[in-house]
Amino acid sequence: MRDPNAADGPPRLRLNPILCDGVGYCAEIVPELIRLDDWGYPIVERRPLEDGRLQRLARRAVAQCPRVALALTAAEDTRGS
Numbered sequence: 001m002r003d004p005n006a007a008d009g010p011p012r013l014r015l016n017p018i019l020c021d022g023v024g025y026c027a028e029i030v031p032e033l034i035r036l037d038d039w040g041y042p043i044v045e046r047r048p049l050e051d052g053r054l055q056r057l058a059r060r061a062v063a064q065c066p067r068v069a070l071a072l073t074a075a076e077d078t079r080g081s
């Protein structure tokens with residue numbers, strides 16, 4: 001598996017809204033990067049994650065998403081939200 005930090009700079013968090021079921025567990029793990037809309041679906045910050053603490057929390061949110069709807073990708077990857 002490709003390291004999202006390798007050569008492309010800091011990663012960023014990406015959401016696949018088709019997979020997400022909108023329970024919002026991720027927003028409890030990393031509220032600095034994820035807030036919920038009026039229906040409980042996550043709105044994810046698109047900025048590159050320079051901060052190590054935010055990267056760790058984002059990795060935890062990715063690992064614990066029950067629908068595998070979150071991913072860390074290279075900063076310049078513009079797919080998804």
Ligand code: SF4
Nearest residue numbers: 020021023024026065
């Ligand atoms: S934890 Fe995963 S499935 Fe649940 S709201 Fe967040 S992205 Fe969606």
